Amino acid sequence: MGEVVILVREYDGEKDCLEVEEVERNCEVGPSGKMSLFTHMLGDPLSRIRHSPAFLMLVAEMKMGAEKKIVGLIRGCIKTVTCGKKVSRLGKNGHQYASDNHNRSLPIYTKLAYILGLRVSPSHRRMGIGLKLVNRVEQWFRENGAEYSYMATEKDNEASLTLFTHRCGYSKFRTPSILVQPVFAHQVKISKEVSIFKLTASEAETLYRRQFSTVEFFPRDIDSVLTNKLNLGTFVAVSSNTYSSQSWPGVEGFLSDLPKSWAVLSIWNNKEVFMLEVCGASRIKRALAKTTRVVDRVFPWMGIPSVPNVFRPFGSHFLYGLGGNGPHAVKLTKVLCGFAHNLARKHGCSIVATEVSGQEPLRVGIPHWKRLSCEEDYWCMKRLGEDYSDGSVGDWTKCPPGFSIFVDPREL
Known part of the structure; x- marks a missing residue:
């Protein structure tokens, strides 16, 4: 030897x-x-x-x-x-x-x-x-x-x-905390009281540099992130009383007169990079998860939370650049997360995840399942x-x- x-x-x-x-x-x-x-x-x-x-x-x-x-x-x-x-x-x-x-x-x-x-x-x-x-x-x-x-x-x-x-x-x-939400078989209803606007990559870069550039770990090459093929877009939510779906003033107009409440997030498509799979689950846990899917499929009008099939390879979307301000920022963040859920459903993903500071004020507006999340990374x-x-x-x-x-x- x-x-x-x-x-x-x-x-x-x-x-x-x-x-x-x-x-x-x-x-x-x-x-x-x-x-x-x-x-x-x-x-x-x-x-x-x-x-x-x-x-x-x-x-x-x-x-x-x-x-x-x-x-x-x-x-x-x-x-x-x-x-x-x-x-x-x-x-x-x-x-x-x-x-x-x-x-x-x-x-x-x-x-x-x-x-x-x-x-x-x-x-x-x-x-x-x-x-x-x-x-x-x-x-x-x-x-x-x-x-x-x-x-x-x-x-x-x-x-x-x-x-x-x-x-x-x-x-x-x-x-920080890793917050994970399963993608259900049914869509999340988006409130008509909220208007959601998709920004161009240039608009998103301007917003992030103006509002986020002194946040820890903000990348100087944010433009490379936002123009990457895996980035699915940046979305801003405001009250419908502020802007209607047709009255977005452009990012300069938005920043020059910020609404009393607003929220923003970007979506990254991990499904194109890697797939995840939960291993080692017992038969009982697998059976319970399957039961929730069956019930959700039979009675979709009830909106019963279901666990997608995470025991075989599945895709995910990641939410980043979460932020906002104002008395209704938490509510607007929750609406944006619902919008992201629906987009992940459309793309065939099984989970939506994000990672935020343990002190992040907006985290209470981020839907997640505690059993799937990591409260302290x-x-x-x-x-x-x-x-x-x-x-x-x-x-x-x-x-x-x-x-x-x-x-x-x-x-x-």
């Missing part, structure tokens, strides 16, 4: 795809009797990161004599985002510009790296493979100028948390080097959380 060597190298799509899929499959299926979620990458392991400005996928290959086998993998991407801070824009005489709100302040951006999809085959754990992968991808982050690195995991994933917080120097940074962050943006930022890892975060749909 020859010496065992672990080599970390860049993913080769032509020869590694099948082995990577096998590693993913072995890692996603949970223990007997426990439900878990398996991700079908639709033949493209890079699909979760290839829409980011810069990305890399590494594999850990075990060599023993002439035999080679992939036993681990990791994905990483880099983008420029706001730290959630803002500084005044000063004129030559030191006085602040005073033309309008969006010119009086500027967001502070930093180069941020994101780690996702760390996998190590169950039979090859506790060999330091995960640590090797993390160290190597962090090296790539530093070489490409990233100032911070972060990752997300479930709060009960002790192995992942131990690796990142105890061995890699990460610390818990934010605890862990985002852990590490400072890779000095922050080269404005000196007033300091160390972002020590900044208190704001009310909202901007979740980039490219990193799901």
Whole structure:
């Protein structure tokens, strides 16, 4: 028997795809009797990161004599985002510009790296493979100028948390919630008291830059997100008394005289990137879910909530860029979520999901099933080097959380 060597190298799509899929499959299926979620990458392991400005996928290959086998993998991407801070824009005489709100302040951006999809085959754990992968991808982050690195995991994933917080120097940074709503067999009724407008990509970019650019994790290349083929559109909801379906004033008119209440969200089509599947459910749970579908189909007028068939591969839509203001913003958000539900139904998806800050004021207006959702996801962050943006930022890892975060749909 020859010496065992672990080599970390860049993913080769032509020869590694099948082995990577096998590693993913072995890692996603949970223990007997426990439900878990398996991700079908639709033949493209890079699909979760290839829409980011810069990305890399590494594999850990075990060599023993002439035999080679992939036993681990990791994905990483880099983008420029706001730290959630803002500084005044000063004129030559030191006085602040005073033309309008969006010119009086500027967001502070930093180069941020994101780690996702760390996998190590169950039979090859506790060999330091995960640590090797993390160290190597962090090296790539530093070489490409990233100032911070972060990752997300479930709060009960002790192995992942131990690796990142105890061995890699990460610390818990934010605890957002993943909210998941099943797509029912019947449509959600949209109130006639609410008008919904679809923005062009240009209009959406203007709105987001004016209203969201100082929200934590807002991507500087928001235009690339909004023009991506996976983006299904950005939608604004207002009271019908504010604008009728034919009287949208354009985004400049909207922003120059904001309604007392409004809400906005964008929709990302995950179905074109990957499919999901719930594994490990008991026969009883499967039977109960099927019963809800049968009853909903027979008595659709009752609007009985039903559980779609999530025990075979299914598609999903992701809601991002949620925001708004005013006394009726929560109600308008709920209406927009109903609109998104109907669009997902039309596209044959089984769930609609979003991720928001635990302190997000609008989250009470987001319909979701607690049993399908994750109330507390862990985002852990590490400072890779000095922050080269404005000196007033300091160390972002020590900044208190704001009310909202901007979740980039490219990193799901």
